[in-house]
Amino acid sequence: MAVSERGPRERMVFSAAQLIRRDGVASTGMREVAAHAEAPRGSLQHYFPDGKEQLVNEAVGWAGRYAGKRVARFLAALPEPTPSGLFAEMVRQWSDEYEAAGFAGGCPVAAATVDCAESTASTREAASAAFSTWNGSVARALVDMGVPKGRAEALATLMISTLEGAILVARAERDVRALTTVSRELGPLLDAAVTEVG
Amino acid sequence: MAVSERGPRERMVFSAAQLIRRDGVASTGMREVAAHAEAPRGSLQHYFPDGKEQLVNEAVGWAGRYAGKRVARFLAALPEPTPSGLFAEMVRQWSDEYEAAGFAGGCPVAAATVDCAESTASTREAASAAFSTWNGSVARALVDMGVPKGRAEALATLMISTLEGAILVARAERDVRALTTVSRELGPLLDAAVTEVG
DNA sequence: CGACTACTATGACCGCTGTCATAGTCACAG
DNA sequence: CTGTGACTATGACAGCGGTCATAGTAGTCG
Numbered sequence: 513m514a515v516s517e518r519g520p521r522e523r524m525v526f527s528a529a530q531l532i533r534r535d536g537v538a539s540t541g542m543r544e545v546a547a548h549a550e551a552p553r554g555s556l557q558h559y560f561p562d563g564k565e566q567l568v569n570e571a572v573g574w575a576g577r578y579a580g581k582r583v584a585r586f587l588a589a590l591p592e593p594t595p596s597g598l599f600a601e602m603v604r605q606w607s608d609e610y611e612a613a614g615f616a617g618g619c620p621v622a623a624a625t626v627d628c629a630e631s632t633a634s635t636r637e638a639a640s641a642a643f644s645t646w647n648g649s650v651a652r653a654l655v656d657m658g659v660p661k662g663r664a665e666a667l668a669t670l671m672i673s674t675l676e677g678a679i680l681v682a683r684a685e686r687d688v689r690a691l692t693t694v695s696r697e698l699g700p701l702l703d704a705a706v707t708e709v710g
Numbered sequence: 711m712a713v714s715e716r717g718p719r720e721r722m723v724f725s726a727a728q729l730i731r732r733d734g735v736a737s738t739g740m741r742e743v744a745a746h747a748e749a750p751r752g753s754l755q756h757y758f759p760d761g762k763e764q765l766v767n768e769a770v771g772w773a774g775r776y777a778g779k780r781v782a783r784f785l786a787a788l789p790e791p792t793p794s795g796l797f798a799e800m801v802r803q804w805s806d807e808y809e810a811a812g813f814a815g816g817c818p819v820a821a822a823t824v825d826c827a828e829s830t831a832s833t834r835e836a837a838s839a840a841f842s843t844w845n846g847s848v849a850r851a852l853v854d855m856g857v858p859k860g861r862a863e864a865l866a867t868l869m870i871s872t873l874e875g876a877i878l879v880a881r882a883e884r885d886v887r888a889l890t891t892v893s894r895e896l897g898p899l900l901d902a903a904v905t906e907v908g
Numbered sequence: 909c910g911a912c913t914a915c916t917a918t919g920a921c922c923g924c925t926g927t928c929a930t931a932g933t934c935a936c937a938g
Numbered sequence: 939c940t941g942t943g944a945c946t947a948t949g950a951c952a953g954c955g956g957t958c959a960t961a962g963t964a965g966t967c968g
Contacts, residue, residue: 538736673875684837
């Protein structure tokens with residue numbers, strides 16, 4: 513974790529995302545974020561004058577953009593891109609992390625949704641935007657593989673929903689079983705969407 | 711919400727589940743639970759001597775058993791039980807609630823996992839047990855429909871993961887789109903598991 | 909009656925939270 | 939030098955969190 517790179521502001525956003533994904537929004541303190549980012553406490557009110565809400569929203573936005581960009585990298589890593597291959601990569605990112613580093617963290621967007629959907633409108637909107645960004649990336653990738661546009665949007669939603677749920681179950685069970693299972697079971701359905709046209 | 715029925719202890723567990731699913735574990739106060747259950751504050755330490763942790767764990771356990779029992783009721787409501795029909799009912803429970811009462815609440819087990827998986831071991835175990843109970847119910851139903859046992863377990867995990875994720879996305883977007891989408895897209899795959907054998 | 913248990917009722921405590929106020933440092937412009 | 943902006947550094951504050959201590963009531967058993 514190259515925390516020392518980049519400016520203190522970005523470090524704090526990044527640290528916030530990390531801590532939120534581990535402990536949830538409510539249990540993550542501002543002081544804790546500053547300490548984790550090795551940033552001065554006073555910088556919090558300087559860079560984030562709207563307080564915790566602003567910091568959390570930026571962390572969620574960052575996570576959404578990160579997930580979107582990952583899709584492109586997954587595609588590049590695949591010898592020949594297929595929907596099931598993409599989904600397997602998306603899932604593998606998580607199972608790899610869990611097996612290598614333990615089940616400490618989940619998805620920060622999910623955490624923000626659970627903790628803030630009803631209490632903090634702006635954060636709910638940030639989470640919605642994050643899912644939308646991510647969904648767009650995945651759908652675009654599917655279209656490039658030959659899936660019709662409307663169907664691609666639907667399958668992207670299915671992939672993201674299933675992945676999010678499997679992350680949740682895996683973390684509760686401290687076992688990657690759910691992740692490997694959904695990857696295996698969903699694969700054929702996804703590939704069928706491209707072959708059925710050709 | 712027939713809160714006044716049953717004893718105060720059960721009411722508090724029930725109220726805890728309701729508040730947790732709306733605001734998350736960390737943002738739900740003990741005093742708030744007592745007030746919501748119209749129970750005396752002093753009863754908290756009487757019925758739950760191990761404090762919040764115990765109350766949360768019981769709420770999670772209650773939710774798991776509730777979800778398990780719902781499966782049987784869904785089956786009874788179906789003219790002829792099919793995997794896709796069961797999944798559609800499970801999803802519909804949520805989309806109906808969201809359309810009728812708004813997007814205030816998510817799944818309490820998901821909330822407990824997000825907020826406590828890393829911080830509170832016993833709650834993580836309770837969540838794991840809840841998922842296991844639920845998974846068992848769904849898998850058993852699939853077996854009764856003619857799905858081979860091993861496959862039934864896997865499909866149950868897929869159904870639950872997908873549903874949990876779709877709940878999350880729907881709540882963030884304040885739109886049942888994700889729910890209806892996954893129900894439609896996953897249906898054929900689920901039914902294929904029973905017909906492919908016969 | 910007394911005793912004992914189940915449950916209720918409050919008040920106090922400490923720790924932590926997000927936020928604000930104030931003052932300080934530092935680099936650089938005029 | 940003065941000043942001006944960006945950033946840092948603390949201290950204080952009010953509010954709320956879960957928990958403990960203590961005392962009270964109600965009902966029941968012996």
